[in-house]
Structures are given as structure tokens and as C-alpha cells.
Amino acid sequence: MTNAPRIRQFDFDGDYARIIGLWQTIETGMHIGPSDAPGEIRKKLERDPDLFLVAEKNEEIIGSIIGGFDGRRGMIYHLAVRSDFRRQGVGQALLAEVEKRLKEKGCIKCLLMIFEDNETAKKFYEESGWKAAPEDLVFMKMFI
Template identity: 40%
Template sequence: MGEGFRVSDIRQFRWSDYDRVVEVWRQSGADVLSRAELEAKLVRDPELFLVAAAGEDIAGVVLGTYDGRRGWIFRLGVHPGHRRRGVATRLIAELEVRFRALGCPRINLLVRPDNEAGLRFWQSLGYLTYPDVLCSKPVS
């Protein structure tokens, strides 16, 4: 991984990024979305799927979505070779700008209860914990 990360390198995902994004997700421990899942997601709000490019490398990635009522942040990942350089913070800042431009009044995200570092990161950006209970049901 290169050293050339710059704030101006945060941009919308391109399909040519896919393999490098998958590698970032794998290296960071995030679940990988298949091409089919991404194709379905990108029909709605492609401008909310961001990458942090460092030259030819992808340093980080975040997937956002907006349902017209709430914004959601999914799959934030930073390649281990680019951690502790503000990549995640910059990705989230740009995503928040894009949510505001859409008129989004609130942003939600999920953090696993055992992810203490992740929780500290989100709290440092002003995200508050709520005592909600996540319920989920597969539809297939």
C-alpha cells in the first residue's frame, strides 16, 4: 500500500474498484458484498458508496444508503496499511456532506457490542449509542 493518501482522493465507487474494495473489506474484517448485491444497491444512491483512493490502491471504503427518512452507514473498512491516518474519519465526513445534501435528518449505524474500538471511533465523531434492539429476519 502506498503512502499517497490525500483528502481529494475520496470519491464515488467505480466498478473498476471492485476487486480492490473486496480486498479492503477482507483485510478489515468486514463482510464482502457480491457484485449482484452492489448492483441492486447502486440503483438507489450510488453517490453514497465512497472509496478513499491512494494512487492505484484503495485505502478505505464506506457504503451509505438513504431511504428518504434515515441515512445508514454500512461496511466501513480501512486497509491495515492505511490505518491511523484519518482515512475513516475523512470518508465519514464526506458521506455526511452527501447525506446533508440529500436532506437526510439523521444517520444510523450498527456496531457489534464487542467492538470497543469501533464504538469509541463512532462516539468520537458524535454518534450516540441507543438502547435499541436489533431484530432481523431472512426473507429467503
């Protein structure tokens, strides 16, 4: 019997309240914004539902990751692991699964953003084969 968490696709009806509950416990490195409102999450799930994953243990959601693919670039958002399950490989398992699924869709380059002062995430992503791109500056615009 394995001790590894089960990684599965997010299910809106069963998981939305629970995932918001998990995200609210994440002390740093995570911002719950307008894109996390129910209607926005439903909209995201119309596009690539197989890239929004949760890690589950004993029927509790202990981690999440949201991937996206627009046909050219991949994006990763909201990787988070419940604090009492960290340093057990859950984050890497979620990331590996979403990377695998992105590659299967034909994605050849993937981006993600972290807060500048998130040293844990920097170490985590470097350990997972990612590198910072300090030459790139992120621009953004809100349409709402």
C-alpha cells in the same frame, strides 16, 4: 501537494474485485455477506451510487464506506480502512463525506450497526460525534 487520500464514488467495473479484496483483509469489525455479492452491489448502486465511496492513495483503494438513504433514515455500512493506513484520518474523511452527502439529500437522522465487541469502532464513532442507542434493539429478517 496534499497527502490526503482521494475520496471518490465507487465504480463497479473498476473497483468491485478490489473492494472485496480490501474487505477480506479487514481482520475484525466487518462481515462480508450476501449483500456484498456482485448483483446486490449493482442493485445498491441503482439507488444512491453517490453514497458508496472509496478512499484511494497511489491508485490503491485503502478505505470504503457505504451510505444509504430511504427518504426517512440514513444508514452507514462497511466503513473500513486498510490496516496500514489507520489513525491517519482516513476513516473520519470517509465518514465526513458520506455524512455531508446524506445531509444534502435531506437526511436528518442516520443509523449504523457495529459488533458489540468492536471497541475501536465505538471509540471512533464517539470521537466522530455519534452516540450508542442502547435503548434500541435491532431486529432483522432475511428475505432470501
